Amino acid sequence: MSRRTLPPLPAPPELAHDGVPSASEKQATRRTVHSQYKGSVQHLDIGVEAVWGNFVNMRSIQENGELKIESKIEEIIEPLREKIRDLEKSFTQKYPPVKFLSEKDRKRILITGGAGFVGSHLTDKLMMDGHEVTVVDNFFTGRKRNVEHWIGHENFELINHDVVEPLYIEVDQIYHLASPASPPNYMYNPIKTLKTNTIGTLNMLDPEVHPQSEDYWGHVNPIGPRACYDEGKRVAETMCYAYMKQEGVEVRVARIFNTFGPRMHMNDGRVVSNFILQALQGEPLTVSTAQQTVSTAQHTVSTAQQTVSTAQHTVSTAQHTASTAQQTVSTAQHTVSTAQHTVSTAQHTVSTAQQTVSTAQHTVSTAQHTVSTAQHTASTAQQTVSTAQHTVSTAQHTDSEYCPADSEYCPAHSEYCPAHSEYCPAHSEYCPADDGPFAPGLNVP
Numbered sequence: 209m210s211r212r213t214l215p216p217l218p219a220p221p222e223l224a225h226d227g228v229p230s231a232s233e234k235q236a237t238r239r240t241v242h243s244q245y246k247g248s249v250q251h252l253d254i255g256v257e258a259v260w261g262n263f264v265n266m267r268s269i270q271e272n273g274e275l276k277i278e279s280k281i282e283e284i285i286e287p288l289r290e291k292i293r294d295l296e297k298s299f300t301q302k303y304p305p306v307k308f309l310s311e312k313d314r315k316r317i318l319i320t321g322g323a324g325f326v327g328s329h330l331t332d333k334l335m336m337d338g339h340e341v342t343v344v345d346n347f348f349t350g351r352k353r354n355v356e357h358w359i360g361h362e363n364f365e366l367i368n369h370d371v372v373e374p375l376y377i378e379v380d381q382i383y384h385l386a387s388p389a390s391p392p393n394y395m396y397n398p399i400k401t402l403k404t405n406t407i408g409t410l411n412m413l414d415p416e417v418h419p420q421s422e423d424y425w426g427h428v429n430p431i432g433p434r435a436c437y438d439e440g441k442r443v444a445e446t447m448c449y450a451y452m453k454q455e456g457v458e459v460r461v462a463r464i465f466n467t468f469g470p471r472m473h474m475n476d477g478r479v480v481s482n483f484i485l486q487a488l489q490g491e492p493l494t495v496s497t498a499q500q501t502v503s504t505a506q507h508t509v510s511t512a513q514q515t516v517s518t519a520q521h522t523v524s525t526a527q528h529t530a531s532t533a534q535q536t537v538s539t540a541q542h543t544v545s546t547a548q549h550t551v552s553t554a555q556h557t558v559s560t561a562q563q564t565v566s567t568a569q570h571t572v573s574t575a576q577h578t579v580s581t582a583q584h585t586a587s588t589a590q591q592t593v594s595t596a597q598h599t600v601s602t603a604q605h606t607d608s609e610y611c612p613a614d615s616e617y618c619p620a621h622s623e624y625c626p627a628h629s630e631y632c633p634a635h636s637e638y639c640p641a642d643d644g645p646f647a648p649g650l651n652v653p
């Protein structure tokens with residue numbers, strides 16, 4: 209940035225005296241200074257007394273000749289230059305990108321508790337969407353630094369205010385998040401917690417506004433340590449719906465669940481930050497509930513988005529977020545049962561595969577058996593055939609041997625002929641048809 213050179217200070221006016229300046233003297237001095245420094249210091253609050261005093265001082269310096277007037281002027285002006293530089297710096301500050309919204313679509317939105325963890329993300333979302341956002345917070349747990357990146361933006365305003373006190377401001381929508389949220393915080397001052405949620409909510413409802421609160425169903429101990437928060441939220445919700453029914457105030461209720469993400473308090477005391485902290489410190493994670501509980505957690509950016517979409521939702525009920533949670537649970541159950549189904553399908557597939565394999569093995573062995581049976585049958589058939597052949601050949605053989613017509617040996621076969629029960633002479637054997645028991649010449653006894 210270039211250093212701007214200021215014009216020299218005007219010559220000191222003729223001072224009537226060295227004491228406190230009169231009103232007309234002040235006015236004259238102011239005019240002189242403003243006419244000389246127009247455009248450079250007109251935004252700065254230059255105390256006229258100080259200037260007057262400096263002039264008096266300078267006159268005495270001039271008179272005493274201790275210092276050159278120019279250097280004294282420089283000394284006075286340098287801090288002013290510094291202020292100008294700071295102002296210029298703030299004009300050139302970079303903001304996150306913001307959408308342009310037409311006059312018709314742009315809303316004036318109040319966020320109570322907007323400097324808190326969830327509220328600051330909601331602020332980011334609505335600012336980036338192009339709305340005009342006013343954050344009201346008493347900084348009980350919220351931090352200015354959560355929204356500092358918007359300070360100075362023409363669409364943004366930050367007001368330090370306690371919602372227990374009435375606030376008169378014209379807006380189109382109110383997101384009412386102001387409340388101590390974490391157990392150590394809301395138990396720290398239970399009466400204040402109740403007041404914030406009841407009187408604070410009433411204050412937000414009373415003019416003609418559209419607050420957004422959160423709560424949950426359930427059996428609440430009305431005198432327990434958490435009652436200030438639980439009952440405070442329940443009354444807040446009841447009030448919202450009473451105003452909706454009786455006064456026609458448009459109401460949306462988002463029941464926020466365990467939110468986690470950037471800007472969350474390390475010692476928030478709720479389950480997500482507890483787990484993260486314990487994990488980071490290498491400690492075992494503490495589960496305080498004995499029974500199995502289903503708890504929904506969501507990232508703060510999606511909490512902000514959902515809160516806005518709840519506000520835009522046309523149905524004025526709290527069920528939206530609640531049913532999302534139910535859906536989440538039923539989705540989880542569905543996922544579990546799908547997983548179980550998948551496992552059992554896989555098991556079924558495996559057993560089917562095993563069965564298929566064993567069926568295949570069985571088929572193969574049946575086939576092998578069939579083949580071997582076939583082979584067996586074939587060989588049986590062959591055997592049968594060969595038996596048949598054998599029988600035929602035996603028959604043929606029988607035919608060609610014994611000759612029943614002869615009642616004698618069949619000479620053609622040179623074999624024994626049963627009909628004769630004797631040797632056949634043609635074979636040089638005993639033949640009963642011959643003389644004597646033995647055939648001559650054979651030397652048979």
Ligand SMILES: O=C(O)[C@H]1O[C@H](OP(=O)(O)OP(=O)(O)OC[C@H]2O[C@@H](n3ccc(=O)[nH]c3=O)[C@H](O)[C@@H]2O)[C@H](O)[C@@H](O)[C@@H]1O
Nearest residue numbers: 321323324325326345346347348349350385386387388389
């Ligand atoms: O989870 C939830 O149920 C809570 O979520 C958010 O709370 P969260 O952002 O987590 O908590 P904080 O960071 O403590 O934000 C609360 C804001 O309200 C502000 N506050 C608190 C108390 C009060 O009296 N006035 C007030 O403006 C705090 O300074 C702070 O900026 C909501 O702001 C709560 O209303 C809600 O109960």
